[in-house]
Amino acid sequence: MKHILLLTDYSPNAQNAIDYALQLFEKQACAFYLCHIKKAKNYISDDLMSSGSKSIYGALVKDEKSKLKALAKALKARYRNSLHKFKVQVDVDSFIDAIKQTIEVNTIDLLVMGSNGASNAEESIFGSNTLKVIRNINLPTLVIPKGFKYRALNDILLPLDTYDPSDNKAFREFLTFSKPYNSTLHILRITNSEIIEDSGASEEERFNDIITENDFKYHYIENVPLHFSARNYIQTHHIDLMVLMVQNRTLFERIFFGSNTIRLTKQLEIPLLVYHY
Numbered sequence: 001m002k003h004i005l006l007l008t009d010y011s012p013n014a015q016n017a018i019d020y021a022l023q024l025f026e027k028q029a030c031a032f033y034l035c036h037i038k039k040a041k042n043y044i045s046d047d048l049m050s051s052g053s054k055s056i057y058g059a060l061v062k063d064e065k066s067k068l069k070a071l072a073k074a075l076k077a078r079y080r081n082s083l084h085k086f087k088v089q090v091d092v093d094s095f096i097d098a099i100k101q102t103i104e105v106n107t108i109d110l111l112v113m114g115s116n117g118a119s120n121a122e123e124s125i126f127g128s129n130t131l132k133v134i135r136n137i138n139l140p141t142l143v144i145p146k147g148f149k150y151r152a153l154n155d156i157l158l159p160l161d162t163y164d165p166s167d168n169k170a171f172r173e174f175l176t177f178s179k180p181y182n183s184t185l186h187i188l189r190i191t192n193s194e195i196i197e198d199s200g201a202s203e204e205e206r207f208n209d210i211i212t213e214n215d216f217k218y219h220y221i222e223n224v225p226l227h228f229s230a231r232n233y234i235q236t237h238h239i240d241l242m243v244l245m246v247q248n249r250t251l252f253e254r255i256f257f258g259s260n261t262i263r264l265t266k267q268l269e270i271p272l273l274v275y276h277y
Contacts, residue, residue, distance in 0.1 A: 001029045005099070005108045007129075008036055010067065013114035017144040020271070021112045022079050024150060028180065029083045032075075034068045035102055038092045064090040095129060096136045103139055112142045115268055134246075138276045140173065145268040153181040157239045159188040159230040164245050166203065167210075170275035174243055177273070178214055183240075185216040188233060190226045234270065243273045 006021060008014040021032070038060070068088035075086065087106075091098035102108065115130050130143055156178055160166065178185060189203060204218040221229050230242065 003031050003108050005033045005111045007113040017114035020144045020150045031085045033087050035089045037098045061090050110140050114144050141274045143272045153183045153240045156183045156241045157186045158243045162191045170277040188219050190221045241271050
């Protein structure tokens, strides 16, 4: 059974991401953890739990849990999927610390969240909370753009940087993820020919051996920025999901926020699945 964390602030974006996840994993046994995190700056746990404040803290958590239970009940009624179980959790902590604790306690396999708005230019693609998660949480994370409705994962794009390995745990997890959907994998290996002297033929040959459950298309691209290659591929092909393999955040930062980077889009247009290695 998969253990999937669904973050919600009760916004339409969060609800849309939840609906996407339930449809994406429709045929798989899942325990979904509906989680709402109260801002620590507004509600400090230690203060609320001090003498005389337990009732305040209890009332706060009880109210939020009631909302989450109502949401879980509505989801059960709407989707009527016996493979899906729901649990609710409220945390009063800093955003990242609360997520880390939930992941550890519940052995979470995947985190799903909607992209949220932000005011400054750097965060305009994903929003502050989404960026914090991708930058600080070492767990596969699925980000659903505002208003993006679920559609079958017929085509998945995986752009790989010069040094991104294709034989590590993250890559194997990606292959496992894609198997149930019979997706066509579009793999772009973008390299600097001054660094790597390889036509890509050996890697494509190896992919023929290890990618056994999906069709794939392999493209070896030299001396073209990864963000430019990925963006143009998305514009010229019907892509349902983009996957990134991120090492110490560097690839993610370079694609979306590098000083020499033209952003992929002003706003994320298709779902993004991030693996860390």
